[in-house]
Amino acid sequence: MKNVFFMLFLFVGFTAFSQTAYEKAMTEKIATVQQHKTPDEFTALTNDFKRIGDKEKTQWLPYYYAAFASIQKGRLAMREGKKEELDPIADEAQKYLDLAMELNKDSAENLVLQKMIHSLKMMVNPQQRFMSEGMLAADALSKAEKIDAENPRITLMKAEDTYYTPEQFGGSKTKGLELFQKALDQFKVYQPKSSLDPNWGKAEAEYFLANKP
Template identity: 30%
Template structure:
């Protein structure tokens, strides 16, 4: 579970001559993110969220930036700071969208980040949360490809830890591939990341 999400090439932002302030702001935030200006992007997403007042997506992406940045980071203070901020952003997102599978998936990622950073400290407390969050997301949206793919990766990691065969979950990856190809949303900036990580996760399925 080294880097669970690489999203910077996933988003295709469609521009029109009549873009709203929201669309322009979101486009700029994704542009900053693509330029590796992570904190600037997160701060802009936060400002957009506060201006929108009823939109979960800006806070969701602000959280995602901080979560992604912790993978591979060894500085304890930075990890704790970023994951605390990410949880705050997700809490705000939840106030605008309850029982949202995408938010639950991102919260599972957040708890995974704690486990990856320090398994001895957080493994016992956060592993159960990860499993619970993925299960809830899959109940809400059984065909959500991110829930299926990253839950499978989590289960593969757990199988390896306990000396079991991770290939038991390879069929779930195939299911996720199908749903990536058949599910979409008309909502602007709706999450669509994850498909580019299939090959990396499928490495667990090789002999």
């Protein structure tokens, strides 16, 4: 009987240690996401999260962050006008997001990333792809809102779209800034489900509000 209890103690202790190691690895990597500035840094971060996901197998967040790091690399390429890089980067992000979605279906956070992936692909040629990728992006965001209406990242995505869309197509910098303010207000009260769950976006809302045209 003593041996049984001893083995049980070792099992429980090992499980707790494994969870702690996973959380520690994730926490360290998540903390660096906003610090990266180059494509190579984002590529390395994507690979780091993939390795964690491949090791854990049942955790969706590593693959979520692998997709997010790829998307950030894509947004960097978009700002630099490197449209030819957007499709392959979006495809890479989609690969990891599909894995996250398999492990966590009906997640608003995953759907926000899905919206961002479609938006990256749309930006290759907005005029040609608005009715395809643009509509898919809007659909993903609508689905996310039905799941978690108070999620500030959903409002942040709406703010970006409204701010950057020309007025003749329904956009408005004024309305965009109003949505950035709404997102910031939501960030003040919104609670992530865990310390590892997505909590990004507040700095972007603050940036736009601090740099009003």
